[in-house]
Amino acid sequence: MTDQIKNRQFSFGKKDAAVKVEVFLNLTCPYCATFYGVAEVVLKDYLENGQVEFIVKHYDKPREMLLNGTLVNLFLDYENPSRVKEILRDLFETQGQWDQLNNQEIKNLLVQKYQLKEEPKNTEISLNVTTEAISRNVKMVPTVFINNKEFQYPTELSATELKTQIEEALAK
Template sequence: MDISVIDATKTTTEKGITYGSSDAPKKMIEFINLACPYCRQWFEESHELLEEAVQSGQLQRVIKLFDKEKESLQRGNVMHRYITISDGQQAIKEIKQIFDTQDEWKHLSLQGVADFAADKLGLAEQKNEQLSQA
């Protein structure tokens, strides 16, 4: 995923889905688009290690859902609206569920993706637009 458009001087841990203790000695910022196959690979390959670090109090994850204009990634933008941003542990479960089913919805229409999230995954649409834009 091209992250060259991210201005690192404006990137903070203030906005995003937080998972783990705010007192953790390390904080990690992750930019994720839920339709990105590379984001999926990163999530799957690092999940156990990061979960262990969070559970031991060593790491706080700050996940930023990254809306993209590229047509194939717009489906991820739709899925971003279905993540419970106020509860990091729940958000991680939902992200995993979405990545686990990515092959099933990645070629659907945008409305089809929304329907899949609601009907097949049982997720409710949230008010996440401002967070994705931030």
């Protein structure tokens, strides 16, 4: 299973973990913010115990309400995943304060508050994630895969269901 996972530049946990939780998300999606918060709580022990690998794929889906997330994604330094994790958490928590800003205001926020700069390699990462999303028929964010079983949050995957699905996958 490990070799089948694509676009894992932003992942946590052991790469050889029995359970793979992949999420396609976008920083300006409120459901993604909710899911990310739930996942951080539910997955914490599984990650620490080496049972789960959590792979986050920022999907720069071409939809007007998600464009600011695409802009933010261009600035994330995937070479430093722990820092990206902190920034994602903060941006999701403050989403209502920045998601309606214009492009220049968002760039200024990223540079001043997070000391980020545009990362040229992120365009290729974005295209690769988009290609994968299309090939896997991802229509909305967040879309979650647990060992390749697809869930579309929030209608199919609550915190309780996420935990249940992980426990079932671990039992196999």
